[in-house]
Amino acid sequence: MPYTYIIRCADNTYYTGWTTDLETRLVAHNSGSGARYTRGRLPVELVYYEEYANESLARKREYAIKQLTRKVKEEMIQEFGAQTTTK
Numbered sequence: 001m002p003y004t005y006i007i008r009c010a011d012n013t014y015y016t017g018w019t020t021d022l023e024t025r026l027v028a029h030n031s032g033s034g035a036r037y038t039r040g041r042l043p044v045e046l047v048y049y050e051e052y053a054n055e056s057l058a059r060k061r062e063y064a065i066k067q068l069t070r071k072v073k074e075e076m077i078q079e080f081g082a083q084t085t086t087k
Contacts, residue, residue: 002058004065006048006073009041014073016065018058022049048073048080 004018007029015038019025028034029044038044052058065073 002052002055004050004052004058004061005046006065006077007038007044008047008077009038009044011041013041014047014070015041015044016062016073018055018062020055022046047077 002018002020003022005016005022005025007015007017007026009015015029015035017025017035025034026044026046029038030042032039032042034044050058050061052061065076068076
């Protein structure tokens with residue numbers, strides 16, 4: 001299952017990506033073998049994700065999220081956190 005995700009880096013910046021395996025990708029980021037952007041900003045924490053039916057949709061959503069302002073991303077993350085704590 002493809003996912004689009006946002007991680008919070010140790011310097012409080014956000015990185016958005018897509019993957020077919022969230023757990024493995026998070027481990028890769030935290031081991032320094034993930035994206036170049038996150039390598040110098042460890043550790044990272046998964047703060048948001050969405051599931052998609054195929055890679056194309058996940059990649060399109062990744063691009064769309066990257067165009068959003070930090071404020072909008074933080075609102076998405078906050079709402080996502082509220083949803084996951086009530087489940």
